[in-house]
Amino acid sequence: MRELILGGVRSGKSRHAEAQAAASGLEVVCVATARALDEEMRARIAAHRARRPAHWRTVEAPLALAQALAREAAPGRCLIVDCLTLWLTNLFVETEAERRGAEVAALLEVLPRLPGRLVLVANETSMGVIPEGTLARRFLDEAGRLHQEVAARCERVTLMVAGLPLLLKGGGS
């Protein structure tokens, strides 16, 4: 079962992903994409970690996400990817379009073949005023395309609003 959890800033998407993973009864591995580049990011990462059960393992995959998923996915295991948006941001900041395209293609290719369960988290950033900067618009384009492609490969897609899940695709809780 693959699930995509979208939501705005502080909409409860990580918490919902963690609740889904905990409810699965499977071994949980967190695939973290954040870079601890400044104080604010370090605080956010620490807060996420502090909330999760101590026996959940965390692996870091700021760029080579498909590779990490192929390595970590296993029957009887649930991976949480938190989050696709930071991963795409890292690719924008640290790589060129070619590498970025290859990483995105690798993710989309590996997704349907992964064993076990997968919960992917992403920021919904497309519903505000369209930004003036060309780079910001390109990011929105690529993020939107990524969300569409990942959603098409997931059995369940949920939009979080004010901590409440709104089902966009699939069923069950």
Next chain:
Amino acid sequence: MRELILGGVRSGKSRHAEAQAAASGLEVVCVATARALDEEMRARIAAHRARRPAHWRTVEAPLALAQALAREAAPGRCLIVDCLTLWLTNLFVETEAERRGAEVAALLEVLPRLPGRLVLVANETSMGVIPEGTLARRFLDEAGRLHQEVAARCERVTLMVAGLPLLLKGGGS
């Protein structure tokens, strides 16, 4: 019955709140949080007032919201709080983090204990591009957390899009 009505700019959330209050058949009191600081705000406030029935009373609570709710709430009365976002903005602009935290805590504490009916309006601002300013991000964090906490204390939560209500929690109209 407590209800939270979220929505973007000009999504029809105030109008929906007023329709819900009118349909309740109860005495209606508007708890307004806006500060009439400039021409644009004065025009917005005047437009809101002009739309409401003349016999609805309005009280102002730009900062001490919990106190106003505790004072005004009564069985057989419906309070409209319009809106939580301006209230939080006022707290950001006019107070320090400590006072702000205390006001938010007071609101969350009083909400479940209020008699009568309550309709709370808030701006959904979390689904655009993540802003670059640290203060804007902190505002989004606190607004998102507030929405989650208020939603958890409401029987019904609605997201307005293009004037249309989308039910996120609870039932009925």
Next chain:
Amino acid sequence: MRELILGGVRSGKSRHAEAQAAASGLEVVCVATARALDEEMRARIAAHRARRPAHWRTVEAPLALAQALAREAAPGRCLIVDCLTLWLTNLFVETEAERRGAEVAALLEVLPRLPGRLVLVANETSMGVIPEGTLARRFLDEAGRLHQEVAARCERVTLMVAGLPLLLKGGGS
């Protein structure tokens, strides 16, 4: 049947509109509102055109939209308007408030009287941080009001998220 398809940047709204038009079995005419003012816009317009069946006719209506709809609408024909947001942007950039108000009023007046089928596309831009510029806020106000008024005149309203349709009004596919 009139339908409004809202959605953020790259949410799949044009694609969904085109799929709805193709599924109608009717003759399809695209009413394009984009101005090919720069390279980026030219590329976006070309990508849209390349995706559509070659036998679909395209007419341009960057400003006088109501006029174009009145001229092109016919029984047995499906018009796609892509998109209302660029049209409103053009009116903001190229006309004064009076002409803009008249064009919007003309659209709202003609909508309920058009024969055939109509699929209107618009950008949902209201759920991000409220912009600081007065002009941007005025745009959001007018766009939000337009969405409400158009939605009230449509039998079906859909919000696209990650390529998935979320029904806000009406039924069917």
